[in-house]
Every structure is written in C-alpha cells, then in structure tokens.
Amino acid sequence: MPFSSVRSALAVAASLVLAGVLASGCSEDPPVSAADDDAGTVSEVDSSAQAEAADETVDLPSEEDLQEYFDAAAGYDVAQLEEARALAEPGSIAEAYVGYLAASMTAYVDGGAPGLEGTTAEREGDGYEFCPDPTDDDTCLLFENIEGRDGKIVNFTINGESLDERLSVGSKKPARAGELGSARLLYAYQSVQSGALFVIAEVRSGQEPVTVASYEATYRSPKGRQSKATEFQGPSDLGADSTANISLAFPGAEPGGTATLKFFSDDFMTEKVVELKTR
Incomplete structure (x- = not known):
C-alpha cells in the first residue's frame, strides 16, 4: 500500500540529509557503526567522542563533489544516491544519510510507486538548500555546519538540527520469521521536519510466498508508548x-524503540512476528 501522500512522504524522507551551511573548520565526528549483537538492532552515534588530535587534517571535498552529493540527496534517484556514498566518510552520518534515502526510495520502487520528480540543490551562502515542493517554503531543507575530513563529507545539520540522535544504522543480522522469511533493519530516522520516525527494513521470503503485513506494523517507544504505522x-x-x-512511518514516535512486523503464510494459516530494535 503506498503512502497516503507520495509528495508529503517524500518531503519528510528527504528531510534526513538536505540541510547544509558549509563550515570550513570542524571537530572530529563519531562514526555511525552498526551493532553486531542482537538481530535487528542498530547503533547510535556516540556524541561524546572527541577529536583524537588537535592538528588532525580536517577538510571538505571539492565544490564539485559537494554539489554532486547534495544533488543526489535532492534528486531521489537510487543509483545517484548510491554513488554519493563514495563521497562520504565510511561509517559517518553523511554516508548513513544518503544510504537511508537510497533505501527509502528503493521501497517506493519495490512497492510499484510512480517515479518521483526530484530537483537539484542550490548553493545558499556557504551551504546547500533545496525544496521538495517549490511552492511550499516549509518543505525546504538547509544543510549547514558541513564537516569534512580527508576530502570526504562527515557530518552536517539539517535546518539547524543535528542528526546524531535521529539516525541509526541497522546491523547485518536478520530477525527470523521462522520458515516464512526474515526482516533486517536498514535504517531508522526521525524526521527533522515532521518528527515522524521512519523505519526502513529489507524483508525476505522463504521457500513459499508470504504476506508482509506492513499495514499492521506497530512501534513501542523506549518509554513503552505503542503506536501503529500510519503510512508504509x-x-x-x-x-x-x-x-x-519496506518503509514504515510512525508519527511522533521517540527513537530507540522496537518495531514489530507480522509475516503470514500464503494461506494465512501461519503467522510469525519479528521485532526490529531501532537502537
């Protein structure tokens, strides 16, 4: 089932990485590293990490590479987003952001959604900005405080907000749904604009056809509040x-909780439940 509003959902999804005012000097940023213990868990960024050496070389990519990166974020093209990952430092917020967008747009493609019209990022002061809906300034995304290291993009803020506590990367371990299949968390992101939590997962079937009941997905916050996906x-x-x-949207949900997803056999006689920890 498609999102109720493709453009509004896209504007929210795009809000992950499109805000940037270019900063020439910056401190070392903590990497985004996937958890490797429980199936479906993800890591959170260690915001307390400090620069290892004061004289460490910290530099941004070329103007051409920066433009290519933010154009990819604004363009909604999966291939370009994947290419943009090479412009970011491995394990960084910047790499995770375009990875998140690529995974989100792949969910659109896999669900048979029509092609989404992208745009390009415009230079705004020392940063980059684009508006998913040119007629609505509220959809505009400004990337500022762009940080680099060794010619790679490391981190930035979107509309003045840090992504360190908003964006998580899934582990490579799938959560099994018995013989029906499995689900593997790819990314979890709390939108800067809407506050909705987006959970992106890769689902896989076993030797028989299955139904992945995204329309029944639920989320339990770290404080125990449960909500149901309103868009997927x-x-x-x-x-x-x-x-x-698949992409699941939970409006107003607090990051760090657990998403629950049901798998059904082709005859609906067998049901299995998987849990995806978002941190």
Missing part, C-alpha cells in the same frame, strides 16, 4: 525466495 511503502506480497525494501 513497499510490497505486501512476496513471492517465494524474494527480497524487497
């Missing part, structure tokens, strides 16, 4: 031995 993207039905991305 990606296919509900998977053929045997198939893979797809």
